[in-house]
Amino acid sequence: MPIIEVENLSREFQVMESAGRFRRRRKAVHAVRGIDFTVEPGEAVGYIGANGAGKSTTIKMLTGVLVPSSGRVTVCGFNPVPQRKALARKIGVVFGQRSQLWWDLPLQDSYPILGAMHRMSEADWRPRFRELADQMDLGEFLSTPVRQLSLGQRMRGEVAAALLHRPELVILDEPTIGLDMISKEKLRQFLDAERRENGTTLLLTTHDMSDIQRLCQRVLVVDDGVIAYDGPLTGLAEVAGAVRTMVVDLATPVHSAALLSLPDGAVHQSIEADGIRHSVSFDPRRLSAATVLAAISSAAEVADLSLHEPDIEHLVRQLYGSARR
């Protein structure tokens, strides 16, 4: 049974906009427009999209913070808004911008409170806390008040707090925003291990494509309130019609692109290093790298070669645009 089921889910907001100098009128903003998706237990899914695409609105409906305007949503078997308390025992939520820790208390004092809130006995929460503190390296700042922690330290504390009650599903909204590379990597490693070892389902929104590459086998791209893509990360390139680039270093210089007799569909991009280095782009759906290389090799001796996949951020931007066309 899916852990998240979303069916024809919509949410609109009524906002006031100005209509002339003294008049204001009501306008509906359609933040989410009839989306459908399911997530199976143990999956790690990236929920990505441009600013204002509808990610936070969806997450708020999944966690019971916002009532949908229409459609159906079931998370861990619950209807999130009316069954919010029961749902809170099954899910963990991390919002990069919001804290669930007590700011004036030393970090370690938040966990007994959270344990009590989840109705866990000391024999239950304490070993779990030790395990999380160990995995997230919380040791050296456990006695520091939360307000004095660095962002990276606090986020590690937040993730430990969200996972204390061993939730089946963890929803993370921008978990790595503002973190340095080392803290990001630590967090990603931890989340990946949590999913592999305990089967915890992950759903995360992020603007950092490395989070997705590192953690998620599947991405949902939301654009203007609709799902523009649902599939593996590798499939994004195909859908976006992205090009691949081959860079060749020749044994002897060639100063004209025409001399390389490139096949139809391959586009010569640049000549560098006095005619030695040439870049050629092509659509991998229409032309194989082997065909491009064979054509170049028949015209000149190739000393070295590298292939460059399209940048994932570039692909996602292309996809946002294509959903609107």
Ligand SMILES: Nc1ncnc2c1ncn2[C@@H]1O[C@H](COP(=O)(O)OP(=O)(O)OP(=O)(O)O)[C@@H](O)[C@H]1O
């Ligand atoms: N409470 C609200 N009242 C009115 N409009 C809202 C409200 N919340 C969201 N919106 C609008 O709904 C749309 C979707 O917003 P949402 O916050 O879901 O986007 P997002 O994808 O999370 O963006 P970001 O990446 O910037 O966080 C936007 O046009 C936003 O202005």
